[in-house]
Amino acid sequence: MSNFPSDLRYTKDHEWARIDGKRAVMGITDFAVHQLGDITLVDLPKEGESFRREQVLGTIESVKAVSDIYSPLSGKVTKTNDPLRDSPEILNEDCYDEGWMVELEMSNPDEAKDLMTSEEYAQYVKAQG
Amino acid sequence: MRYIPHTDADVAAMLKVVGAPSVESLFSHIPESLRLGKPLEIDPLDEAALISHLGELGAKNVRPTMPSFLGAGLSSHHVPVAVDMLLQRAEWYTAYTPYQPEVSQGTLQAVFEYQTLVAELFGPKAVPGLPAPFVSNASVYDGASAMAEAVLMARRLTGRSLVVACGAIHPHYVGTLHCYLDGIDDMGKSALKTVGFGPDGRIDQTALSKLLGECGDAVAAILVQSPNYLGVLQDVASLCASAQKVGALVVVATTEPLAFGVVKSPGSLGADIVVGEGIGLASAPSLGGPGVGLFAARTEHVRQMPGRLVGETVDQQGRRGYVLTLATREQHIRREKATSNICTNQGLIALAFAIHLCLLGKNGFRRLAEINLAKAEYLKARLSSVRGFRLPVAGQTFNEFAVTMRGSAEKAVALLRERGIFAGVPLLSPGFALPECPDADRTLLVAVNERHSREDLDRLALALDEVCP
């Protein structure tokens, strides 16, 4: 439950981002997955679609709930993790590697500075109660 | 108060536990200005008087002295006695919606079977070893609202707004569609285009091609009824081909699902969504309600489907069981983003529909359809050979057809009513009118089914001939 890898950056809506030059790979955190329970459906955007930071880029469903997924950074979708469509359970098993969702080409790499570090996110989650 | 068990002693004991001085005190927190302050003026009746009163009201309605020829969206078939007897089991009709699956497996499995039957009826055949090509939901309110919901679904799936309604569609269904479309966006009435019917009663293909040529890429759904309001079977395959060219979906509506016992299912001909009214096969007509809105679609569209869905699963001990599933589409989870606002559907009537189809079975369903077609063809031939009578549209029908007579349909029907014969629905009947039909004032919609004997059919033909000028 409190697994927040230190090489990632985090948002207040419980997404993570792995920055690599101009690219960023994103997904949702262990905390979010735990809140949702068994994931039953992931709805991802198409390649080529652009999003602003904090704009909804997809949804994720469990048996009893639907949640929006917000883009952590502004950019254009270059890749999506298609196996998630047929096997949403991957997210329950490994949300940081196998469970990556979308790769973006950032339009404003400076935005990365505004994301939380692993420690900051851990504290944020703790404060949520 | 036979439904309210409380004795004075009960009330006193309960008030004591609650710590309230009187029953009235339980309402004292309601502002005085909002209180009714006088009794409701409705007189009570004991059971015997109640039955008597309702019996009197019932007796003020007139029923025909032979099976009626009324159709216009509801053909009242003979429903086996076993259906209603089973429905009267308390565990079926006094049960709640199956949200708690462990105590609702009866309802859940019955709905699963109903879903299977409707998918089989409306869709392509399921092939062993392959996934289901078509799925049905647990039912919606009726055929008309089902058609409206299908159109809204098609718009969501395609991201487009226009709807093309083709041929003679039941005026109640078109009316309902208008109502729903007017609600959903500013386009209102302009979102709905119509294409008429040709001399055969089928879709005017030329007009449709022209329309699609003009605005095809904005069309979400092409909509057709089969058999249509004039009873004519539509060429669904051609329609699907036209639709595919412009990327539109095809919605087929039916008010006579029995037709698909002998006619290819719309799903097998390429339809994307198939909806219909099941009341004729499920229950007594009951002035048209409650019925059952049948709703099925291609499996790949399931997540945009309105209504409840029952799915198969297992319990903690690995035993097969059933649950409501894919509920994230629905209002109680998605709220304003739900596929529909539907909550309570038509569960018990869906059950009745399923039981009847199981009693008929594969061969019985087909045979019943054959009987209906045969009787209708016989009457159609008899009527079209009456002097001055003709069939206004030439297309092949199933168990209902239109006949244009020598004189006013309204007058003929009124005269026959005096003889205890309900001869059919005049095409200009208020609320049921299809004025586009040529000579609509002299045209009658006649529905035939398995209840009509040859004598009944002969009698109608003779009587209509007699009363026309």
Next chain:
Amino acid sequence: MNSAKHGPCPTRHLLHAEEPIFEMGATGRMGASLPTLDVPEVPLKSVLGELHRDDPPALPEVSEVDVTRHFTRLSRWNFAIDIGMYPLGSCTMKYNPKVNELVARMPGFAALHPAQAESTLQGALELMYRLEQCLREISGFARVTLQPAAGAHGELCGLMMIRAYHQSRGLSPRKVLIPDSAHGTNPASVTLNQMECLPVKTSSDGLLSVESVRAAVAQHPSNIAALMVTNPSTLGLFEEHIAEISSVIHEAGGLVYMDGANLNALLGKVRPGETGIDAMHINLHKTFTTPHGGGGPGSGPVGVVEKLVPFLPSPTVEHENSVFRLDYNRPQSIGRLRSFFGNFGMLVRAYTYIREMGGAGLTRATEMAVLNAVYLRALLQHEYPPVSEKPSMHEYVTSDKKLKKETSVQTLDLAKRLMDYGFHPPTVYFPLVVPGALMIEPTETESKETLDEFASALLQIADEARREPELVKHAPSHTALRRLDETKAARHPRLRWLPSL
């Protein structure tokens, strides 16, 4: 027999495991009685041509005996009102009178075809007219449409009429205020009307405050279409400020729609049409005993004030010169929401019930419904504290808050364990504003003994949660099936029976 006094009730019935009907039968078997054809057979292929279906739909091939046994056995896997109590908040699962079933089946009603001439339907039209009069008397509205097929359909109808009203005055306001405690059908109905939900936070009691409504209205001047309210609220509490709140909405040019799901708390006490409400749906399958049928049919008549009358769905039932007729001449009507006239069979049942009870009987029903709810609250409040100190009406809302602090058990587990005690669980996890909510509505048709047993069961379960939590967390253990895997059902949907290779 319910034996909450002794502990969970053991299953003693013969319950046959029942495979899907498609796995039964034999080729050639049939269960219906068809007439022999007395007219010539039709050569199908030549008459239908390409439309001919060579292969009939793969329906089962079973006898009437098979079908009867199948659906009889299956039925026994269901809980039902005629078996025990459903304390489902917001559903009003009261007893379904048997006389209603007899009357609805009288040929004088059941055999009627909707396209019959009006002159042959005078009894049916009179029943509809009289039902409308009764519902008007009960609800305080000017007119009532009987067309909608269910409560949600009624909401759709109500919002459509409100929209039409605004349009008739050349306006198109978009915002509909929705309390955060509202039932999901409310916001869903808003969307179906090209309007936008404007959420309004309710107090910790789940009630609307005049201030919060005023504030919401002020942010969207000239754009307020309506407020949707439930009274009593979804927490079972009376909206004391409803009249003032309605005024605020009216001043802003909007109308007030009431979800009438909780009408069972108000019969003979309050008439919503006189509290500032402009339109309200009534759930005949809740307040007026028409049976739930495992998921419908329902019926959702909508009452409206005078200014909305022109927009009522068409046709309406009118009474002129001793004749009942259908009025299609309604130029401002929103049209129709369905085929034919409404769920007539349910209208017959509701009318029968209302006439049996009479005004005094209906008032008594409300009084006992409220007494039953507050009695349960009194019995349970120390273990299951109500979420509000305010007086409960016909339902009381609690949660697993206390239990979760002291044990590892939560609402879901409580619900499942209640099944082992012979009760259907209350409504759970609704309203959304109360985490782990349990909404308990016994209705007036439950006796004090039943309530005592139910309370005793819940208290025993709380005790189990402390001493032997596994009993609760692995419940139900007395039902034919244990907890079902809903995740599997959602991840790999199997929505129909499929033939195997």
